[in-house]
Amino acid sequence: MSTKSLPHFWFEPRPWIDGQWQTGGETVTVHNPATGAKIADVTRADAAAVRRAIEGAVKAQRAWREASAVERGNVLKRTAALLLARKDEFARLLTAEQGKPYAQAVGEIEYAASFFQWFGEEARRVYGRIAAHPEAGREYFVEHRAAGVAGLITPWNFPIAQGAKKVAASLAAGCSAVWKPAELTPLIALAVGPVMAEAGLPAGVLQIVPGRGSVVGGVLAEHPAVRVLSLTGSTATGSTLMAAGAPGIKRVSLELGGNAPFIVLPDADLDFTTEQLIRLKLFVSGQVCVTANRVFVHADIESALTEKLAAKLNAAHVGNGLEDGMDAGPLIHRQACTEVGAVVDQAVAQGARIVAQNRSYESDDTLRAGTFFPPTLLTCVRDEMKVARDEIFGPVIPLLRYTRVSEAVRRANETPHGLAAYVYGRDLAQCHAVARGIEAGIVGVNEWRPLKAEIPFGGIKQSGIGVEGGEEGIREFLEIQVISMPKPLIQDS
Structure with a gap:
């Protein structure tokens, strides 16, 4: 390498x-x-x-x-x-x-x-x-x-x-x-x-x-x-x-700041959604104000999506960004690692479950002084947990289960933030309806990075x-x- x-x-x-x-x-x-x-x-x-x-x-x-x-x-x-x-x-x-x-x-x-x-x-x-x-x-x-x-x-x-x-x-x-x-x-x-x-x-x-x-x-x-x-x-x-x-x-x-919802509709292409979500969450190691912060998954597809996400997350390469083939690098400093770790620990103490953690960087002795945090997949996350209420700013994927689409939209909007949001599904009419129901400055439908120079972008609410x-x-x-x-x-x- x-x-x-x-x-x-x-x-x-x-x-x-x-x-x-x-x-x-x-x-x-x-x-x-x-x-x-x-x-x-x-x-x-x-x-x-x-x-x-x-x-x-x-x-x-x-x-x-x-x-x-x-x-x-x-x-x-x-x-x-x-x-x-x-x-x-x-x-x-x-x-x-x-x-x-x-x-x-x-x-x-x-x-x-x-x-x-x-x-x-x-x-x-x-x-x-x-x-x-x-x-x-x-x-x-x-x-x-x-x-x-x-x-x-x-x-x-x-x-x-x-x-x-x-x-x-x-x-x-x-x-x-x-x-x-x-x-x-x-x-x-x-x-x-x-x-x-x-x-x-x-x-x-x-x-x-x-x-x-x-x-x-x-x-x-x-x-x-x-x-x-x-x-x-x-x-x-x-x-x-x-x-x-x-x-x-x-x-x-x-x-x-943001607290972007990522709504996976029941008819979503799970392979495509998995690839897009992992790419989004590993981008700058999750230190992005528009990254997916709360992933709402329909109960019918939760198990299948969790399995695919865990496999994709575990296969990623985390390490020195100056080396070839890296998918994610470190967090910006040690304090960031401490803060993200505290949020994950608190969620686990309240009932969330760690399904996957990628510690591939630990095999490289030259990175011991680096400020890495393992990309982490959490299930059993609830809305009242800090990991869902606040912006995480790290490579953590919290999965929140829903049973009705209207419920997911309502919960997505229960935040003082309104910067970005994401909707994934095959029925584009349904995707459009959900996107219009979300209170956010920009919504990506089946798109993980909707920001372009030609496209106006700004937040609403706080x-x-x-x-x-x-x-x-x-x-x-x-x-x-x-x-x-x-x-x-x-x-x-």
């Missing part, structure tokens, strides 16, 4: 401000979660550096918003091309820093590039309109204008893809942006800075400031020049950011505000201005 090496850095592990690497405050070490090996020491931005970044973004935005939409779009599309041309280097860096298998990392680079490409095209499709005024002799213009400086805060599970969604949309709209990557995965974000400069992005239009959330997020929320706050993170963090930005009446775009992707995604960074004017009249000279 071959192992891929970490690429040589083409960037420096320090804040990227005004097109240059800057000094910062404290230094922290980034480790590979699979092996515990040191990757780099990263210099964090302190509050003063963040303020400098915002001030630089203000200056850069004045010229950037006046650039033609075609020009802005071309920079984003060139960025997409450069990412694809260097996706092996980016993927190896991403796997080393975050832990996901190399094949999944390649997929994330391609996904990130698709947002730069999509919003590079959408930049020229921001249309205003001229409309008839209710008073004779007048007309009004509705124009879309860049909101200003955008503060972007991204998570560690998709550190470049989530950044691409926000960076591409904000820059396409004519905003400048200050990007705060996750504390645990700052390197892949810093790697984007010089690539965008190579694509022709003027200095200061994108600032990248790794640092503590309490420091960087606090400055972004308080600074009057920051007009949009866009966060992907936990519901608790989203609530805190909203409150911090409220005095400045900042626009917020939030993609927050799972978020606003959308990313699709033609709607750019609107999060635009304001409307109406100009009411007299109609010009022909005048004889």
Whole structure:
């Protein structure tokens, strides 16, 4: 089994401000979660550096918003091309820093590039309109204008893809942006800075400031020049950011936590459903806000599906994502393993049963310092258990039995979250009816990954505000201005 090496850095592990690497405050070490090996020491931005970044973004935005939409779009599309041309280097860096298998990392680079490409095209499709005024002799213009400086805060599970969604949309709209990557995965974000400069992005239009959330997020929320706050993170963090930005009446775009139901209808193709569900739950080792968190299975097929899931789960390869053939990697850190383990232990104490656990990583002595949790299949799970109530964020599959489809839909909706959901079955009319009955921002019918750059995605209830992707995604960074004017009249000279 071959192992891929970490690429040589083409960037420096320090804040990227005004097109240059800057000094910062404290230094922290980034480790590979699979092996515990040191990757780099990263210099964090302190509050003063963040303020400098915002001030630089203000200056850069004045010229950037006046650039033609075609020009802005071309920079984003060139960025997409450069990412694809260097996706092996980016993927190896991403796997080393975050832990996901190399094949999944390649997929994330391609996904990130698709947002730069999509919003590079959408930049020229921001249309205003001229409309008839209710008073004779007048007309009004509705124009879309860049909101200003955008503060972007991204998570560690998709550190470049989530950044691409926000960076591409904000820059396409004519905003400048200050990007705060996750504390645990700052390197892949810093790697984007010089690539965008190579694509022709003027200095200061994108600032990248790794640092503590309490420091960087606090400055972004308080600074009057920051007009949009866009966060992907936990519901608790989203609530805190909203409150911090409220005095400045900042626009917020939030993609927050989930508790996605995965409803398996009685007529579902069990082989197909098994393959899709295992793929979904092993994706980033279950550390995904849209992953299946509660799997509702009809009583008539529960035994057959459980058997297939156990066999497929046991056959998976769990280990170092830089080695070939891995289906899942480690969790992001040791505390995550402890928290997921506590949820599983509590469920078992309350009557749940472990049917399968994959500990294949234990055969590799080089992974002893890694932060792995065994992918686990649980049966006899009840709605009141913590494993069903709360987002797990780990490779745990809890099966919950139901007897009526209407019951499954009702139970699926008994959560304050509404981010994603899944429905599997052969009768597409029934699947559509069930999907429409679920309270979630996006529902995949016989599809484990319905997220695409062209498709708008956002949560409802406590799972978020606003959308990313699709033609709607750019609107999060635009304001409307109406100009009411007299109609010009022909005048004889």
